[in-house]
Amino acid sequence: MKFGALERIKSLSPNLLSPDIYEPFQRAWRHRELIRAVARREFISRFRGSALGPLWAVLSPLFMMLTYTVVFSVTAPQLAAGKSITDYAAGIFIGLIVFNLFSELAYRSPMLLHEHVNFVKKSIFPSETIAWTATIRAFTYGGIAFLVFLVFRLVTGGAWHWSLLFTPFLVIPFALMILGVVWFFMALGAFTRDVAHIMASIVPILMFATPVFYSLEQLPPNVATLLRLNLIGDYIEMFRAIALDGRIPNLIGYLIVAIVSYAVFWFGYQFFMRYKSVIVDVI
């Protein structure tokens, strides 16, 4: 059988070659009722059978905040590098909110299609919406954690800055980047379960390459430049800037990060849609 590369490239969907910018959003909008229903299901089934229910979404970040503040005030004042302990703990907490959001989805995305196998195989189900619902869920918990953080900050004597109004401009490109990542690993994970194991090994390493427990300013400049390639770290630094330092991030840096995020989103979407019809047969 002839199986040249040219034939395969020609068989790619025309969409891949002349992309339609609005298409992923149009598809999501068309299926908004479904996304809403499935997202709701995720929330209900997560808290079904627990006495405190949705209160856990508030309690777990609260306990995390308290733990970090207490632990660091006892053990590591020197790490704070001149900042107060609460500021240092707050910086870590922001880093953790952002990184946990990423890592939760990174761990989960290779298994997403397997979780929803009955939907995908047994009904007319637009499988790309699974990435939206998973991302919505993760961002809802992340958002609650962020609100808990803001309240905690106020209680422990920190201030709210006007720069917080910039939050949506960070959340949107960050969410798009995450969506792209989810689509990519969702498709890959459908073909081989190794992806889930690979993620379980990589994500903890990535955590140390991300300024969660430290800040880029504390590093030697050449290392810091290298770590800027890690988009999650850039987002953490920008979130710290608007929430703790009260300043708008460097706009050129922000634009570069946003554009790269959008590219990740676009690539992930195209990758998933390219393999969508094959995936049904392999999971």
Next chain:
Amino acid sequence: MSSEPIIVSQGVGKAFQIYAHQNDQLKQILFGLWKKFYKDKWVLNDVSFSVAKGERVGLIGRNGAGKTTLLQILCGITRPTRGSFSVKGRIAPILALGSGFDGLLTGRENARIGAAILGLSRREVDACIEDIAAFADIGSAFEQPMRTYSSGMLARVAFAICAYAKADILIVDEALSVGDETFQKKCEAFIANFAKTGTILMVSHDLEFLRHLCDRVIWLDNGVVRLTGDPAEVVDAYRAEMTPAA
């Protein structure tokens, strides 16, 4: 056929990719442009038929004949490897019982999701959720988690959702056999009524059921249409073949 065809299948064939090793799937993604890592297994070879609007068509065939794959293709779940098909109108598939239901959620919550998957808006679901409950007729169990349901109760909810999906075409795969007598009667009445406005394609191993409910039966064998026509004739021929020679 007096009225226009609503489902047309022309030479539909489906090959699944068979991989010798699990790893070959990944190799196929990474290096698929240059080399082929799988073998084709043809489940459907060349299936051509058409279904007219308002027809009740039964699909029979031995296990592995490709019935479910054919229904999945018509529903748009999986793509045919060759051939073409067209389906005009909204499809409500009842493909596997209780699949897609979340055991932790109640019947009502699952019914809402099921209806959303079929493309109903929230307003439409609000409007018909009580009708779905009434059709399923499982009483207060509708408010209980679905993991407590019997298979018959799952079937009732699954069928009830599709019954109110405002579909033009109903595609049923082996869904009715687990319901009790009362519910089967109800489904038969519904199917008879549905055929006045819509089209039905159903797979069943209950030959008597198909014989008195269908206008036409298609016999699928080894990925091709073996025989199509009057239910009594096709069912008898099929039965003759399936009964081992004495």
